[in-house]
Amino acid sequence: QVHLVESGGGVVQPGGSLRLSCAASGFSFGSYGIHWVRQAPGKGLDWVSFIQYDGTNKYYADSVKGRFTISRDSSKNTLYLQMNSVRPEDTAVYYCAKDQNDILTGYNYMDVWGKGTTVTVSS
Amino acid sequence: DIQMTQSPSSLSASVGDRVTITCRASQSIRNYLNWYQQKPGKAPEALIYTASSLKSGVPSRFSGSGSGTDFTLTISSLQPEDFATYYCQQTYSTPITFGPGTKVDFK
Numbered sequence: 001q002v003h004l005v006e007s008g009g010g011v012v013q014p015g016g017s018l019r020l021s022c023a024a025s026g027f028s029f030g031s032y033g034i035h036w037v038r039q040a041p042g043k044g045l046d047w048v049s050f051i052q053y054d055g056t057n058k059y060y061a062d063s064v065k066g067r068f069t070i071s072r073d074s075s076k077n078t079l080y081l082q083m084n085s086v087r088p089e090d091t092a093v094y095y096c097a098k099d100q101n102d103i104l105t106g107y108n109y110m111d112v113w114g115k116g117t118t119v120t121v122s123s
Numbered sequence: 124d125i126q127m128t129q130s131p132s133s134l135s136a137s138v139g140d141r142v143t144i145t146c147r148a149s150q151s152i153r154n155y156l157n158w159y160q161q162k163p164g165k166a167p168e169a170l171i172y173t174a175s176s177l178k179s180g181v182p183s184r185f186s187g188s189g190s191g192t193d194f195t196l197t198i199s200s201l202q203p204e205d206f207a208t209y210y211c212q213q214t215y216s217t218p219i220t221f222g223p224g225t226k227v228d229f230k
Contacts, residue, residue, distance in 0.1 A: 109157040
């Protein structure tokens with residue numbers, strides 16, 4: 001059974017930092033790319049970042065570039081999102097989602113999602 | 124960035140109805156278009172990938188079509204468990220972008 005479990009969410013002040021984790025199980029973690037996608041309260045889905053299977057290439061939405069860093073640890077089957085200089089507009093449920101591919105080729109889609117972890121940026 | 128639009132933004136339908144949702148890209152994305160379903164309080168789930176391929180385990184009443192800039196998701200006979208919000212997504216280029224969603228609720 002393929003599982004993704006996010007953790008690390010919480011309340012953080014504007015300008016603060018938070019690290020999200022996504023623990024993976026049930027598949028060969030080092031063979032697939034993984035995304036972070038967020039959803040602000042009552043809003044639609046917003047792609048945040050992607051890291052390819054070996055961690056070599058990383059991609060970010062403009063809204064988080066320079067503030068967020070995606071990484072992965074294959075020894076722990078875990079994906080991370082380091083969030084720095086957070087803003088109120090970063091308030092959202094953050095999902096990790098496994099891609100069906102190892103790299104971005106266009107033939108990509110998010111075939112397994114975690115349940116999400118909630119980040120609230122507020123003073 | 125590639126902008127995705129969906130129509131309608133919401134629709135009301137009855138069990139057994141045929142439902143069609145349209146997604147349009149601001150430029151050609153070939154067939155790099157996926158569809159997701161999201162129920163309240165739950166994570167999204169993939170339905171269709173590369174415009175018309177049905178994800179394993181998804182009921183055959185769901186189908187997708189289109190290429191270039193115009194795409195369609197069709198539910199041939201709406202079931203009670205299909206009342207949800209549907210999103211299209213392009214993976215042709217980064218940033219990956221989603222449509223704003225189409226909410227399907229009870230008539």
